[in-house]
Amino acid sequence: MTPITFDEAAFELLPKTTEPMQRMRKQAFEEFRALPIPSQETEEWRYTDLSDFELSFEPHVPNVVRTTSGQDLDGLGVVFCDLDRAAESHADLVERHLQTLVPTDRTKFTALHGAFRTGGTFLFIPRDVRVKLPLQTLTYLEADGAAAFPHTLLIADEGADVTFIDRFASPDIARALSDAIVEIVVGDGAHVRYVSIQEWGSGVTHLGIQRARVGRDAEFRSLAIGFGASLARAEAETVLAGAGGFSEMLGVFFADGTQHFDHRSVQDHVAPNCSSDLLYKGALRDASRAVYSGWVHVRPGAQKTDAMQTSRNIVLSEHAKADAIPNLEIEANDVRCGHAASVGPVDEEAVFYLESRGIPRAEAERLFVTGFFQEVLDRVRLDEVRRNAELAIQEELAEPSTAGVR
Amino acid sequence: MAVSQEEHLRELSKGYRFDWKDQSNSVFEPKRGLSEAVVEEISSRKSEPDWMRKRRLKALKHFEQRPMPWWGADLSGIDFENIYYFIRSTEKQAQNWEDLPEDIRGTWDKLGIPEAEKKYLGGVSAQYESEVVYHKIKKELDDIGVLFTDMDSALRDYPDLVKEHFGTLIPANDNKFAALNTAVWSGGSFIYVPPGVHVDIPLQAYFRINAENMGQFERTLIIADEGSYVHYVEGCSAPIYTSDSLHSAVVEIKAMKGARVRYTTIQNWSTNVYNLVTKRAAAYEDAVMEWVDGNIGSKVTMKYPSIYLLGKGARGEVLSVAFAGKGMHTDAGGKAIHAAPYTTSVITSKSVSKDGGRTGYRGLVRVEPDAHHARSNVRCDALILDEESRSDTYPYIEVEDETAALGHEATVSKVGEDQLFYLMSRGLSEVEATAMIVNGFIEPITRELPMEYAVELNRLIELQMEGSVG
Numbered sequence: 088m089t090p091i092t093f094d095e096a097a098f099e100l101l102p103k104t105t106e107p108m109q110r111m112r113k114q115a116f117e118e119f120r121a122l123p124i125p126s127q128e129t130e131e132w133r134y135t136d137l138s139d140f141e142l143s144f145e146p147h148v149p150n151v152v153r154t155t156s157g158q159d160l161d162g163l164g165v166v167f168c169d170l171d172r173a174a175e176s177h178a179d180l181v182e183r184h185l186q187t188l189v190p191t192d193r194t195k196f197t198a199l200h201g202a203f204r205t206g207g208t209f210l211f212i213p214r215d216v217r218v219k220l221p222l223q224t225l226t227y228l229e230a231d232g233a234a235a236f237p238h239t240l241l242i243a244d245e246g247a248d249v250t251f252i253d254r255f256a257s258p259d260i261a262r263a264l265s266d267a268i269v270e271i272v273v274g275d276g277a278h279v280r281y282v283s284i285q286e287w288g289s290g291v292t293h294l295g296i297q298r299a300r301v302g303r304d305a306e307f308r309s310l311a312i313g314f315g316a317s318l319a320r321a322e323a324e325t326v327l328a329g330a331g332g333f334s335e336m337l338g339v340f341f342a343d344g345t346q347h348f349d350h351r352s353v354q355d356h357v358a359p360n361c362s363s364d365l366l367y368k369g370a371l372r373d374a375s376r377a378v379y380s381g382w383v384h385v386r387p388g389a390q391k392t393d394a395m396q397t398s399r400n401i402v403l404s405e406h407a408k409a410d411a412i413p414n415l416e417i418e419a420n421d422v423r424c425g426h427a428a429s430v431g432p433v434d435e436e437a438v439f440y441l442e443s444r445g446i447p448r449a450e451a452e453r454l455f456v457t458g459f460f461q462e463v464l465d466r467v468r469l470d471e472v473r474r475n476a477e478l479a480i481q482e483e484l485a486e487p488s489t490a491g492v493r
Numbered sequence: 494m495a496v497s498q499e500e501h502l503r504e505l506s507k508g509y510r511f512d513w514k515d516q517s518n519s520v521f522e523p524k525r526g527l528s529e530a531v532v533e534e535i536s537s538r539k540s541e542p543d544w545m546r547k548r549r550l551k552a553l554k555h556f557e558q559r560p561m562p563w564w565g566a567d568l569s570g571i572d573f574e575n576i577y578y579f580i581r582s583t584e585k586q587a588q589n590w591e592d593l594p595e596d597i598r599g600t601w602d603k604l605g606i607p608e609a610e611k612k613y614l615g616g617v618s619a620q621y622e623s624e625v626v627y628h629k630i631k632k633e634l635d636d637i638g639v640l641f642t643d644m645d646s647a648l649r650d651y652p653d654l655v656k657e658h659f660g661t662l663i664p665a666n667d668n669k670f671a672a673l674n675t676a677v678w679s680g681g682s683f684i685y686v687p688p689g690v691h692v693d694i695p696l697q698a699y700f701r702i703n704a705e706n707m708g709q710f711e712r713t714l715i716i717a718d719e720g721s722y723v724h725y726v727e728g729c730s731a732p733i734y735t736s737d738s739l740h741s742a743v744v745e746i747k748a749m750k751g752a753r754v755r756y757t758t759i760q761n762w763s764t765n766v767y768n769l770v771t772k773r774a775a776a777y778e779d780a781v782m783e784w785v786d787g788n789i790g791s792k793v794t795m796k797y798p799s800i801y802l803l804g805k806g807a808r809g810e811v812l813s814v815a816f817a818g819k820g821m822h823t824d825a826g827g828k829a830i831h832a833a834p835y836t837t838s839v840i841t842s843k844s845v846s847k848d849g850g851r852t853g854y855r856g857l858v859r860v861e862p863d864a865h866h867a868r869s870n871v872r873c874d875a876l877i878l879d880e881e882s883r884s885d886t887y888p889y890i891e892v893e894d895e896t897a898a899l900g901h902e903a904t905v906s907k908v909g910e911d912q913l914f915y916l917m918s919r920g921l922s923e924v925e926a927t928a929m930i931v932n933g934f935i936e937p938i939t940r941e942l943p944m945e946y947a948v949e950l951n952r953l954i955e956l957q958m959e960g961s962v963g
Contacts, residue, residue, distance in 0.1 A: 402897075
């Protein structure tokens with residue numbers, strides 16, 4: 088197959104879908120052609136350089152596996168299927184919600200996604216329905232030079248309750264693009280737990296945006312685990328749109344080699360009496376680089392907001408670099424908002440304590456880093472996800488270094 | 494503060510107490526707008542050396558080429574063509590207050606500068622519009638070689654020192670407003686403290702704008718030689734006009750090996766002044782640089798005092814307090830650049846916004862590669878007193894060395910109901926109770942000020958609290 092450059096010809100070759108979807112696609116394609124590749128001159132892209140990014144990839148549909156933990160979803164009225172199929176079977180819901188939380192004209196890459204996406208996951212939980220066991224989508228990519236456009240549209244109706252895991256994986260490949268969007272609507276009183284596990288192999292450029300809208304008295308808990316990709320830019324945003332809403336956003340990452348992570352978060356308090364709590368913890372080794380920038384917005388009238396934002400980074404090697412920019416924009420007065428950020432090495436005193444008890448230095452450092460992550464992992468309620476993350480951290484720590492681990 | 498309830502309430506009703514205007518005092522007809530001709534005229538009226546004239550003209554080019562900052566406060570209201578870039582108020586700098594024209598002298602009396610000079614200052618520089626109209630340093634300091642003069646005189650009297658250091662920390666093209674200052678600078682202070690000399694009493698400069706649409710562009714250079722100490726204090730004010738003025742200063746400080754410099758600002762411009770200032774200090778081996786930055790007034794302030802920690806063991810501290818009332822946007826903060834091993838920095842910011850005012854902390858802590866064992870801590874707290882007001886925090890932390898330990902913490906809250914209730918149950922009005930809580934909130938800053946300034950700052954806060962309902 089010849090590489091495509093996302094031109095008119097490639098666009099015309101896309102499989103046909105419903106008329107309204109076709110229109111959305113067409114509009115996104117126009118936007119894609121009009122928008123520039125984001126520039127480092129802008130604050131949003133200051134730390135990630137895509138100026139030489141070549142938009143030329145093989146057309147490729149990733150393997151997608153959906154698992155239901157053996158539950159009878161049809162009986163509950165739950166819809167869990169391919170997004171293109173849902174555009175036909177549940178046209179109403181899809182057209183009402185698709186690309187409303189993350190509009191296609193946000194960046195050149197969201198427009199590209201809107202124009203060239205095929206497939207994706209649609210999940211709808213009807214009113215007051217509780218899905219007991221987690222549902223999962225695995226998006227697997229193995230073709231070199233492929234571009235994938237994973238999309239998850241999750242709609243939890245009033246009072247619904249669900250846990251969903253989005254897993255992205257691939258072997259190490261020469262070059263691939265993952266241009267991913269996750270849109271989550273948490274209805275009034277609903278409870279949604281969303282976990283993303285990004286395990287792309289090296290060679291993958293991952294540009295992901297996750298945005299959730301949390302309704303009245305609803306609860307949204309998200310966990311982002313990021314170990315993979317050569318360059319991963321992951322944006323996670325929660326809009327607290329109804330009074331009494333709650334959002335928890337946890338992040339765990341470990342960067343090695345020359346990995347570049349650009350993590351961005353938004354806690355947007357539009358409605359009063361909401362609380363949000365964010366905790367991102369990451370470790371860096373070798374010549375990796377991680378940037379965390381986060382925003383807490385408290386809009387006028389969002390009184391009684393309680394928002395916390397914490398970013399902790401542990402730097403394990405001489406050539407690793409970490410930046411943290413936790414921002415607050417507060418336009419209401421009756422609020423409690425705070426943030427904390429830190430960047431530092433392993434605590435020498437703690438390591439000394441362990442060494443003095445006869446534990447070799449390398450092991451002492453490993454224990455320290457394990458403990459560092461435990462604060463987040465202790466808050467993860469899904470045993471399997473937590474165990475996997477713990478194992479992945481141990482694997483990262485056991486790997487030989489590529490550049491002077493101390 | 495021993496102020497009776499009655500006096501206290503009287504003070505509260507006065508509002509901005511620096512709002513008086515003198516008759517026009519220009520010795521020649523001032524012109525509005527900026528051009529090469531204006532820059533040439535400033536240079537020629539000062540009979541400057543040619544290198545300075547050239548540097549000004551080059552800076553003007555930088556200014557014209559640079560776009561307005563896209564970030565920070567809204568600067569679209571500045572009309573560069575409507576500003577007076579140079580106004581000379583007196584023919585000759587005075588050494589005695591009596592030698593000044595009567596109304597200018599009246600202004601300084603009302604500001605209490607001559608009285609303060611007698612009581613607790615080692616030297617005073619008083620700038621009125623574009624130039625320093627009064628200057629004096631205590632004889633004892635003069636005798637031990639401390640140089641404290643206005644920048645124009647320094648260029649004339651110590652040309653080599655000025656040429657060696659001028660614009661080395663803040664080059665003309667550093668940013669648009671540093672370029673503007675370099676093109677049209679006038680006045681400001683020059684200080685040189687010889688090795689090992691401790692100047693025990695503060696040196697003060699006061700900057701007064703009198704004319705409408707005035708642009709004040711003072712230029713300050715402080716060099717504290719090895720092992721010396723100096724504390725420099727600046728204050729400022731202006732009458733209230735319906736159209737805007739511009740204050741755009743550049744301050745460069747060098748704290749040589751083992752020196753300590755403390756620079757205190759009590760900024761109280763009227764609410765029609767754009768205050769866009771670039772302040773930067775270099776701290777060499779084991780030197781200590783401290784910025785104590787109080788921002789109470791102005792329409793818009795954008796100011797982020799910076800410290801470049803260039804020598805092993807250097808220490809930097811920024812204490813910033815910002816207040817924004819109606820129509821005000823104060824975007825302040827601090828920067829610490831760690832470029833040498835074992836350097837430490839602490840940035841503490843306290844801000845209060847009310848009546849629709851907006852305060853922001855914007856800061857940067859950066860650790861360069863090989864600046865090993867750097868330590869930094871940043872602490873920002875903001876109080877928002879009513880629904881219309883706003884507070885922002887934009888801290889940047891950039892670390893390129895794995896042994897660095899950096900922390901940042903911030904909180905935003907309102908005045909605690911329980912604290913208010915406690916004070917009001919003891920008979921204080923809500924306004925008084927709020928003022929007391931706010932004073933307590935900024936206490937970590939005021940305790941670092943010389944007594945007289947701490948009192949002044951507390952009083953300003955109380956004045957600003959007028960009509961506040963917490």
